[in-house]
Amino acid sequence: MRKVIKTRWWLMDCSLPQRNWARLRVWNDGTCDLLDSDDRLHPFESEAAAVTFLREDEFVPLDQLLDEVTYNRVGPSPLVPPEPARADCPTCGSSWTEGLYGPECDTCGGGAMDRPCPVCGGICGRVWRRAVMDSQDSGLAHWIGHCGLAARTQG
Ligand SMILES: [Zn+2]
Ligand SMILES: [Zn+2]
Numbered sequence: 001m002r003k004v005i006k007t008r009w010w011l012m013d014c015s016l017p018q019r020n021w022a023r024l025r026v027w028n029d030g031t032c033d034l035l036d037s038d039d040r041l042h043p044f045e046s047e048a049a050a051v052t053f054l055r056e057d058e059f060v061p062l063d064q065l066l067d068e069v070t071y072n073r074v075g076p077s078p079l080v081p082p083e084p085a086r087a088d089c090p091t092c093g094s095s096w097t098e099g100l101y102g103p104e105c106d107t108c109g110g111g112a113m114d115r116p117c118p119v120c121g122g123i124c125g126r127v128w129r130r131a132v133m134d135s136q137d138s139g140l141a142h143w144i145g146h147c148g149l150a151a152r153t154q155g
Contacts, residue, residue, distance in 0.1 A: 002027055002028060002029060003013070003027065003028050004027055004028075005026055005027065005028045006025070006026040006047075007023065007024070007025050007026075008023075008024045008026075008061060008062070009021060009022070009023055009024075009061075009062040009068065010022040010023075010024060010054050010059040010061055010062060010106075011059065011060055011062055011065055012057065012058055012060075013057050013058050013059070013065075014061045014083045019037075020037050020055060020059075021036075021037045022034055022035065022036050022037065022059055023035040024047070024050055024051075024054065026047050029060070030045075030046060030047075031043065031044065031045060031046070032044040032045075032046065032047050032049070033050075034048040034050050034053070034054070066108050079154060082128060085097075087113065087130075087132045087136075089101065089102065089105060089107050089108050089135075089136075090107060090136050090139070091107035091108070091139060092105040092107065092108060094108055095112075096108075096112040096113050096130060096132070097112075097113060098112075099112045099113070100112055102150065106139065106140055106141065107136070107139050107140060107141060107143020108136055108141060109135070109140065109143070110141070111116070111128075111130065111141070111143075112130070113129065113130050113132075114127045114128060114129050114130060115127070115128055115130075115143065116128075117145060117147050117148065118143060119147035119149070119150060120147050120148075120149045120150075123149060124147050124148030124149045124150075125148060126145055126146065126148045127145065128143035128144060128145030129143065129144045130142065130143060130144075131143065131144050
């Protein structure tokens with residue numbers, strides 16, 4: 001029995017924003033037909049012949065267009081790596097994300113995911129955030145922050 005095995009929609013790229021559609025159907029005997037937006041049905045011997053015809057008329061497959069639209073909306077992926085969902089101390093095994101740290105451990109360095117300003121011992125009231133990757137890679141606590149007192153004395 002003759003039946004359609006694939007249907008693909010095409011859109012004429014240069015006709016945007018007018019929509020010039022074509023519907024390409026592939027039959028199970030390998031033949032094709034193309035319904036254009038004027039409701040004319042064009043038979044083709046093969047899908048390749050129909051695709052060549054469509055390409056010459058600057059038609060683009062709809063799924064390809066959608067890929068481009070999706071890409072443009074999302075944009076290139078940001079270069080900043082996401083925060084790890086979990087972070088553990090590689091030296092003493094404390095789970096920083098659970099707020100734990102080893103008091104004697106250089107990698108923990110006196111805090112879990114954050115700690116009071118290490119410059120002035122917390123007098124300035126600032127909290128520094130752990131640089132997880134740097135801490136884990138170096139085995140020494142790395143903190144991101146600025147001492148509020150130092151900023152004040154600098155003017
Ligand atoms: Zn540790
Ligand atoms: Zn400080």
